[in-house]
Amino acid sequence: MTHAIHYERVDDIAILKAQNPPVNALGIDVRLGLLAGIERAEAEGARAVLIYGDGRTFFAGADIREFGKPMKDPGLPDLCNRIESADLIVVSALHGTALGGGLEVALSSHYRIAVPSAKMGLPEVHLGILPGAGGTQRLPRVAGTEAALDMITSGRHFGAAEALEKGVIDRVQEGEPREIGLAYARELLDQGAPRRPVCDMPAPAAVDFDAVYEKTLAKGRGQLSPATAVRAVQAACEAASFLEGLRRERELFTELMESDQRQGLIHAFFSERAVSKLPELADVTPRDVASVGVIGGGTMGAGIATAALLAGVSVVLIERDASAAEAAGQRISGNLSGALKRGKISQDQFDTMTGDALELATEYGALEQVDLVIEAVFEDMDVKREVFKALDANCKPGAILASNTSYLDINEIAAATSRPRDVIGLHFFSPAHVMKLLEVVVADQTDPDVVATGFALGKRLRKISVRSGVCDGFIGNRIMNAYRKAADYMVLDGASPYQIDRVMTGFGFAMGPFAVGDLAGLDIGWAARKRRAPHRDPRERVVHFADMLCEGGDFGQKTGKGFYVYEAGKRGGTPNPDVEKYIAQDQADQGVSPREFSDAEILRRYMCAMVNEAAKVVGEGIARRPLDVDMVLLFGYGFPRYHGGPLKWADLQGLAGILEDIETYAKEDPYFWQPAPLLQTLVAEGRCFDDLNKAEK
Ligand code: 3HC
Ligand code: NAI
Numbered sequence: 001m002t003h004a005i006h007y008e009r010v011d012d013i014a015i016l017k018a019q020n021p022p023v024n025a026l027g028i029d030v031r032l033g034l035l036a037g038i039e040r041a042e043a044e045g046a047r048a049v050l051i052y053g054d055g056r057t058f059f060a061g062a063d064i065r066e067f068g069k070p071m072k073d074p075g076l077p078d079l080c081n082r083i084e085s086a087d088l089i090v091v092s093a094l095h096g097t098a099l100g101g102g103l104e105v106a107l108s109s110h111y112r113i114a115v116p117s118a119k120m121g122l123p124e125v126h127l128g129i130l131p132g133a134g135g136t137q138r139l140p141r142v143a144g145t146e147a148a149l150d151m152i153t154s155g156r157h158f159g160a161a162e163a164l165e166k167g168v169i170d171r172v173q174e175g176e177p178r179e180i181g182l183a184y185a186r187e188l189l190d191q192g193a194p195r196r197p198v199c200d201m202p203a204p205a206a207v208d209f210d211a212v213y214e215k216t217l218a219k220g221r222g223q224l225s226p227a228t229a230v231r232a233v234q235a236a237c238e239a240a241s242f243l244e245g246l247r248r249e250r251e252l253f254t255e256l257m258e259s260d261q262r263q264g265l266i267h268a269f270f271s272e273r274a275v276s277k278l279p280e281l282a283d284v285t286p287r288d289v290a291s292v293g294v295i296g297g298g299t300m301g302a303g304i305a306t307a308a309l310l311a312g313v314s315v316v317l318i319e320r321d322a323s324a325a326e327a328a329g330q331r332i333s334g335n336l337s338g339a340l341k342r343g344k345i346s347q348d349q350f351d352t353m354t355g356d357a358l359e360l361a362t363e364y365g366a367l368e369q370v371d372l373v374i375e376a377v378f379e380d381m382d383v384k385r386e387v388f389k390a391l392d393a394n395c396k397p398g399a400i401l402a403s404n405t406s407y408l409d410i411n412e413i414a415a416a417t418s419r420p421r422d423v424i425g426l427h428f429f430s431p432a433h434v435m436k437l438l439e440v441v442v443a444d445q446t447d448p449d450v451v452a453t454g455f456a457l458g459k460r461l462r463k464i465s466v467r468s469g470v471c472d473g474f475i476g477n478r479i480m481n482a483y484r485k486a487a488d489y490m491v492l493d494g495a496s497p498y499q500i501d502r503v504m505t506g507f508g509f510a511m512g513p514f515a516v517g518d519l520a521g522l523d524i525g526w527a528a529r530k531r532r533a534p535h536r537d538p539r540e541r542v543v544h545f546a547d548m549l550c551e552g553g554d555f556g557q558k559t560g561k562g563f564y565v566y567e568a569g570k571r572g573g574t575p576n577p578d579v580e581k582y583i584a585q586d587q588a589d590q591g592v593s594p595r596e597f598s599d600a601e602i603l604r605r606y607m608c609a610m611v612n613e614a615a616k617v618v619g620e621g622i623a624r625r626p627l628d629v630d631m632v633l634l635f636g637y638g639f640p641r642y643h644g645g646p647l648k649w650a651d652l653q654g655l656a657g658i659l660e661d662i663e664t665y666a667k668e669d670p671y672f673w674q675p676a677p678l679l680q681t682l683v684a685e686g687r688c689f690d691d692l693n694k695a696e697k
Contacts, residue, residue, distance in 0.1 A: 003029065004032075005018055007040060013048045013186065021054075037049070048189055049088060061099045067266060079105075094115070098119070099123055112171075125226045131249075268645065274627060278467060281451060294373070317359070374403075379407065384416075438465045441474050464631055469623075492583070501515050
């Protein structure tokens with residue numbers, strides 16, 4: 001036995017308890033222990049084996065940290081086959097999360113029982129792979145082809161009740177997993193129940209797999225794992241034998257295991273967990289936050305208030321006058337009605353959130369008791385300064401004063417108060433009650449416990465919080481400005497905005513940059529360009545076609561017209577014919593002769609601009625690690641998760657080639673394409689961005 005599996009005998013039943021905290025991942029020690037346990041039980045003449053997990057869960061899956069390394073024997077598929085072929089009755093008792101390889105171990109057992117709170121699932125597709133220990137062959141045999149296809153391609157978790165209904169488990173029972181499992185095994189023995197290997201069950205019914213494959217591929221926006229999993233389930237139905245099906249599953253599994261998408265998705269899995277772990281905050285206690293103030297109840301303020309209310313934090317919202325306050329209240333209750341309709345909150349919760357938990361006010365005196373304030377007024381430094389002076393005068397000592405500014409200098413905002421150590425940036429993304437990203441912007445004098453409180457609040461609001469330093473646009477908007485500029489320059493030089501949008505959706509983004517501009521409102525970028533114009537470096541190329549659109553009053557979706565024309569009741573838009581005219585005029589004014597761009601060049605330039613700026617952001621210490629940038633782009637900007645983030649993507653492409661392309665582009669526009677020093681250093685040293693992530697761990 002190994003320390004990871006504890007062996008015990010109760011009469012003629014052998015009990016194998018997994019003890020591999022925190023989630024009983026099926027690493028090599030666990031696999032060796034299970035194998036030894038089954039062999040010992042057989043050798044000792046036990047009549048049944050019970051498998052269960054100690055601590056918070058049954059097995060949560062294969063040990064993801066072993067992926068990409070040579071697999072040590074016994075591999076999970078062989079182990080599952082060995083469990084299934086055991087000559088005694090095998091029972092699994094499930095609690096916590098029986099996921100991936102964990103559920104596959106359960107499916108290899110002859111009988112399955114679970115506590116009512118147990119969650120199950122085959123989430124492998126989210127890691128870029130497919131269930132590779134017989135899950136695609138066994139689940140359809142017990143649950144039917146359609147249910148199995150749904151569970152495997154979505155990777156969703158499902159509860160014990162659904163598992164019972166679909167035939168994934170045999171029984172649901174309250175109690176400790178050891179006790180209910182033992183009683184069930186005893187009952188089976190007393191009844192003389194037979195061994196019941198799933199591999200002996202008939203092959204499930206076939207469906208139109210080609211149609212399901214195509215639909216799944218389109219839904220995944222280029223993600224390969226769900227669609228490939230369809231082919232594995234197809235083998236369960238159509239292969240000549242169970243073993244043949246297993247062989248096909250292994251082939252497809254290996255193909256995916258070797259893919260860049262698998263690397264991207266696993267990078268995302270671990271980075272998502274690493275991003276909010278800051279070594280410098282390990283021993284810092286956050287301040288208590290029972291209530292928050294929100295200043296400004298427009299798009300962002302209302303969204304932030306909604307997010308806080310949904311997390312059980314009460315809100316005092318300040319607007320300029322009574323009618324603006326009322327409008328803010330309506331926005332918030334509109335957001336919460338959405339949550340009510342989707343069943344996320346009950347009517348009682350809705351009533352509390354729009355009643356006692358929310359105070360709408362117009363006087364700063366109402367903020368006397370709040371622990372933290374988030375300002376979301378107009379993006380104007382003078383207005384923000386006035387607000388922060390008022391906050392300083394009215395908030396209690398120790399209250400944290402945060403700004404949701406998109407671009408402005410948090411140090412300058414902090415300087416408007418007598419307590420700069422309590423000032424921080426908390427940059428939410430629109431819609432703030434939906435988008436997962438929160439940039440926690442740390443200014444020069446921000447106290448560590450204020451930073452820790454920002455992260456603690458982010459966790460309560462179920463956000464992915466990323467630390468950022470102060471710069472124009474922080475991590476995300478600064479990088480976005482760079483790749484948006486690259487897109488604008490390509491349009492000026494001859495690419496069409498629609499070609500660029502098509503290429504970027506082909507890469508996996510839900511929308512291209514011009515469609516996103518229409519959605520966010522083209523007036524935002526227009527205002528930013530006007531604000532920056534006086535400070536612009538004379539070497540910077542400037543495009544005007546977007547300004548021309550705005551000058552004509554076309555701000556995108558909200559005015560019905562932008563780069564696209566939007567018709568009421570229709571999803572998406574059609575190209576706006578005026579755009580072509582504005583581009584042609586801009587080209588003529590600037591003496592540019594348009595040229596053709598291939599899709600490949602568009603993608604390369606767009607991504608090189610993103611990677612180069614991201615490398616500057618890391619090199620300057622604005623982001624702590626490359627993975628912080630990756631998580632900002634993933635959770636705030638719709639970057640396709642299966643590429644892992646721009647810097648993971650860059651690693652997979654090869655940094656030397658990226659630098660070489662940037663240097664080539666720099667020959668035509670040396671100002672925009674200045675290579676990031678960090679990128680140059682990494683290439684010179686033969687290292688990659690992920691080496692920097694690892695160095696931090
Ligand atoms: N392998 C290795 N480490 C894992 C792991 C796994 N399968 N699952 C979780 N961990 C680690 C996490 O990285 C984290 O480590 P850290 O504390 O050092 O950051 C720790 O366990 C706790 O995890 P969480 O913070 O995520 O804890 P939660 O309670 O929030 O969530 C969970 C628990 C729902 C089990 C979640 O961790 C999860 O979804 N895990 C992944 C499950 C999964 O995808 N399983 C399938 C694996 S692939 C497979 O089985 C292939 C097979 O078909 C051959
Ligand atoms: P908005 O114009 O929708 O709302 C601003 C609100 O602030 C208005 O309701 C206004 O009445 C109120 N307001 C202005 N001055 C005030 C004052 N002195 N006291 C109280 N209320 C006041 O603007 P939006 O989009 O909500 O943006 C707010 C802030 O959030 C800006 O700093 C913006 O840069 C930032 N932001 C915006 C994002 C977006 O996508 N809209 C995303 C992330 C940040």
